[in-house]
Amino acid sequence: MSLACCLPVIECVYCLACARWAWKRLLHSAGHDSETWGLASAVEFEPVPRLCRFILAVYEDDLDDPQWAPPGGYGIDTRWVVLRKTYKDTHGRAPPYLIYLDHKNADIVLAIRGFNFAQEGDYAVLLDNRLGKGKFFGGFVHNGLLRAAEWVFDAECKVLKELLEKNPAYTLTFAGHSLGSGVAALLTMVAVHSLDKLGDVERKRIRCFAIAPARCVSLNLAVRYADVINSVVLQDDFLPRTATPLEDMFKSLFCLPCLLCLRCMGDTCIPEDDMLRDPRRLYAPGRLYHIVERKPFRCGRYPPVVRTAVPVDGRFEHVVLSCNATSDHAIIWIEREAQKALDLMLEKERLMEIPPKPRMEREKTIEKEHSEEHKAALRRAIIMAVPDAYSPSAYGTFDDHLTTSRAGAEEILPTSSGSNIRSRSSKWAEWIKKVFEKDDSGEMVLRGSVPTSG
Numbered sequence: 001m002s003l004a005c006c007l008p009v010i011e012c013v014y015c016l017a018c019a020r021w022a023w024k025r026l027l028h029s030a031g032h033d034s035e036t037w038g039l040a041s042a043v044e045f046e047p048v049p050r051l052c053r054f055i056l057a058v059y060e061d062d063l064d065d066p067q068w069a070p071p072g073g074y075g076i077d078t079r080w081v082v083l084r085k086t087y088k089d090t091h092g093r094a095p096p097y098l099i100y101l102d103h104k105n106a107d108i109v110l111a112i113r114g115f116n117f118a119q120e121g122d123y124a125v126l127l128d129n130r131l132g133k134g135k136f137f138g139g140f141v142h143n144g145l146l147r148a149a150e151w152v153f154d155a156e157c158k159v160l161k162e163l164l165e166k167n168p169a170y171t172l173t174f175a176g177h178s179l180g181s182g183v184a185a186l187l188t189m190v191a192v193h194s195l196d197k198l199g200d201v202e203r204k205r206i207r208c209f210a211i212a213p214a215r216c217v218s219l220n221l222a223v224r225y226a227d228v229i230n231s232v233v234l235q236d237d238f239l240p241r242t243a244t245p246l247e248d249m250f251k252s253l254f255c256l257p258c259l260l261c262l263r264c265m266g267d268t269c270i271p272e273d274d275m276l277r278d279p280r281r282l283y284a285p286g287r288l289y290h291i292v293e294r295k296p297f298r299c300g301r302y303p304p305v306v307r308t309a310v311p312v313d314g315r316f317e318h319v320v321l322s323c324n325a326t327s328d329h330a331i332i333w334i335e336r337e338a339q340k341a342l343d344l345m346l347e348k349e350r351l352m353e354i355p356p357k358p359r360m361e362r363e364k365t366i367e368k369e370h371s372e373e374h375k376a377a378l379r380r381a382i383i384m385a386v387p388d389a390y391s392p393s394a395y396g397t398f399d400d401h402l403t404t405s406r407a408g409a410e411e412i413l414p415t416s417s418g419s420n421i422r423s424r425s426s427k428w429a430e431w432i433k434k435v436f437e438k439d440d441s442g443e444m445v446l447r448g449s450v451p452t453s454g
Contacts (some may be wrong), residue, residue: 034288039305040308045338049335055112055175058113082101084098090121092122093125093147094148098111106167106169110160110184114198126179126185128143134146137264140218146186152187157197157198161199164198165199170205173207174209178211181212181231182216182399189221207230212233212239213232215239216284219281219381222283222284227371230286231284231286233291239329284316287370288309292304292307306338316330336442346409
């Protein structure tokens with residue numbers, strides 16, 4: 001009898017908890033994720049729509065006779081397509097890609113297509129994702145995407161090296177969408193740590209644009225490589241917000257709504273500090289660009305606004321319950337909205353009538369601002385005790401050799417906030433040497449208090 005009396009109380013508590021969760025989820029919109037970020041400029045955002053078109057070109061069977069070209073075409077001169085690799089060429093180890101020599105923009109582009117539901121190889125890459133399995137220079141990565149990136153790098157490093165040597169003023173850009181975005185991001189990280197195979201090219205000549213990025217790197221790596229990796233997210237896109245292991249998701253397709261519902265409840269109830277301290281939790285990589293075109297509880301689309309930052313916390317942590325969560329993931333929509341946003345930025349600059357010289361100065365200022373923002377993000381990661389986070393070298397913002405040696409050492413040491421403790425210990429030891437010294441009996445005394453002989 002007493003048990004029967006408790007059932008209504010339990011039911012009421014359960015209903016109240018569900019109502020609270022639903023209320024919090026419905027109030028959360030995509031605009032909240034980036035409301036404190038700064039606005040992106042046309043200079044830094046200009047490559048995004050162009051690279052989206054290059055990625056779309058990978059889907060074509062014949063670039064001379066395109067079937068799904070966007071308005072204005074792909075902007076590709078087929079004479080400068082260096083090579084194309086299909087599923088037959090990659091043997092399912094990586095998605096198809098092309099290498100294009102973009103003389104107009106002084107850029108060497110390696111573009112990778114997104115996930116193909118009809119290809120078993122893409123499933124094999126995606127499902128190879130057991131937590132803690134993939135390690136990369138002091139952090140964790142998606143193991144399947146890392147293996148695909150290493151395969152692409154080994155296959156094309158000689159071609160890329162020759163192109164870089166023949167075009168010393170050109171940049172090297174890796175771009176990808178969805179599954180290809182994860183491969184492109186990890187390919188960039190592999191390239192940064194293998195610069196000798198690319199002819200000792202400078203790190204600043206390498207960059208990546210991950211369109212609709214997959215969560216493929218741990219938080220310390222996501223912040224550490226924000227100087228070379230850029231992620232572009234359209235409004236409510238579900239993939240950069242889906243922290244559920246994709247292996248479990250695709251194995252549970254028959255109950256995907258239930259799985260996403262449980263993940264939403266977990267993201268709502270678990271404190272964000274606990275998420276940040278998990279060294280195996282994966283995030284969208286690098287600097288984030290968020291295209292916002294809709295407002296909560298309003299119909300229709302608004303002129304798109306692009307916000308950018310290198311956040312440590314609040315890094316697309318919560319799934320947005322929206323009917324556009326899947327459509328915002330489509331590369332076609334991202335290309336259209338990115339081009340609209342870029343046109344608005346350029347129109348605003350034309351109205352301001354910025355002369356060429358101040359525009360060049362503005363480019364240098366943006367580069368400096370991004371560098372300072374990156375340093376601030378690294379420092380914040382240390383303050384928040386993100387595992388394996390550390391500050392850049394004092395003798396160079398991004399010293400590759402130092403990064404490699406320290407990261408290699410961190411893989412041997414326990415993964416915790418040990419890098420922070422080690423840095424504090426070394427500073428403390430240096431301070432002690434400056435202030436104290438040993439006397440004849442071997443005891444520590446203040447420096448200068450030991451009497452000198454003679």
